Amino acid sequence: MTSTVLAVDGLSWNAGGARIVSDVTFDVAEGEFVAVIGPNGAGKTSLFNLISGVQRASGGTVTLDGADITREAPQRRARRGLGRTFQTSSVFASLTVIENVRLAAAAHRGSCLRLWRRASSDAAALAVASEALERVGLADRAREIAGSLSHGDKRKLEIAILLATDPRVILLDEPMAGLGAGDVPALTQVIRSLDRTILMVEHHMHVLLDLADRVAVMHHGALLAIDTPEKIMADPTVRDAYLGEPL
Numbered sequence: 001m002t003s004t005v006l007a008v009d010g011l012s013w014n015a016g017g018a019r020i021v022s023d024v025t026f027d028v029a030e031g032e033f034v035a036v037i038g039p040n041g042a043g044k045t046s047l048f049n050l051i052s053g054v055q056r057a058s059g060g061t062v063t064l065d066g067a068d069i070t071r072e073a074p075q076r077r078a079r080r081g082l083g084r085t086f087q088t089s090s091v092f093a094s095l096t097v098i099e100n101v102r103l104a105a106a107a108h109r110g111s112c113l114r115l116w117r118r119a120s121s122d123a124a125a126l127a128v129a130s131e132a133l134e135r136v137g138l139a140d141r142a143r144e145i146a147g148s149l150s151h152g153d154k155r156k157l158e159i160a161i162l163l164a165t166d167p168r169v170i171l172l173d174e175p176m177a178g179l180g181a182g183d184v185p186a187l188t189q190v191i192r193s194l195d196r197t198i199l200m201v202e203h204h205m206h207v208l209l210d211l212a213d214r215v216a217v218m219h220h221g222a223l224l225a226i227d228t229p230e231k232i233m234a235d236p237t238v239r240d241a242y243l244g245e246p247l
C-alpha cells in the first residue's frame with residue numbers, strides 16, 4: 001500500500017489577467033516518479049512555482065505529508081522537505097563543489113553560519129556533503145571550483161545540493177535543458193539512482209519514458225491527462241495537444 005506524499009487539489013493561478021494554471025488535481029505517491037510534459041507555455045514551470053511556493057495559488061491546495069502548505073513561504077516548504085531545482089543554475093560559481101553542498105547541508109541543519117570559523121569545521125555538514133557528492137558521482141571533483149564544472153556536472157551538483165537537505169519530494173525543472181546529447185545518459189542515470197519521490201518537467205521523451213512511473217500532461221494550464229508512459233503515448237488527446245508533433 002503506497003501513501004500519498006504530495007497532493008495538489010484544484011490548484012489554480014491567475015496572472016496578468018490570464019488563467020495560467022487551471023484547476024490541476026493529482027497525487028504523488030511515496031517513491032513515485034512523475035514526469036510533467038506539455039507544449040511550451042502550457043504552465044509546467046508555473047505549476048512547480050505553485051507547489052514550491054515561489055508563486056501563491058489563486059485557488060486550490062497543496063498538501064505535503066498531509067499538511068496543507070498552500071499558504072506557506074518557499075523556505076518553510078523547503079524545510080518541510082520540498083526540494084527544487086530551477087531552469088537556471090543556482091550554484092555558487094566561485095565556491096568549491098563541496099562548499100556548495102556543505103552550505104546547503106549546514107543551512108538545512110539550522111546551524112548558523114559562523115563565517116569566522118573555518119569552513120570545514122562543521123564536520124557533520126561536511127559528511128553529508130561528501131555523501132551527496134558520492135551519490136551523484138562528483139566525489140572526485142569536490143575541491144574544484146564549481147564554476148569550472150561542465151554543464152552536466154553542474155546539474156549533478158545542483159542535485160547534490162538538494163540531496164544535502166534530505167528532501168521528501170524533489171522537483172526537477174528541465175534538468176536536461178542545455179546539455180549536450182552525450183551528457184544526457186549520465187544525468188539520467190544519476191536521477192534514476194536517487195530513489196526518491198520526484199516530479200520532473202522534461203522534454204526528452206526517451207528520458208522520461210526511461211524514468212517515469214506516470215506522465216502528467218499539461219495543456220493551456222490544465223492537466224490534460226496523467227497515466228503510465230505507455231498509455232500517455234497512445235492517448236489521441238495528448239497527441240492532438242502537441243498538434244501532431246511526434247511525442
Ligand SMILES: Nc1ncnc2c1ncn2[C@@H]1O[C@H](COP(=O)(O)OP(=O)(O)OP(=O)(O)O)[C@@H](O)[C@H]1O
Pocket residue numbers: 015016020038039040041042043044045046047
Ligand atoms: N508572472 C507571469 N505573469 C503573466 N504571465 C505569466 C507569468 N509567468 C508565466 N506566464 C505565462 O504563463 C504561461 C505558462 O508559462 P510557464 O512558464 O509556466 O509554461 P511552461 O509550460 O513551463 O513553458 P516552457 O516549456 O516554455 O518552459 C505562459 O504563457 C507564460 O507567458
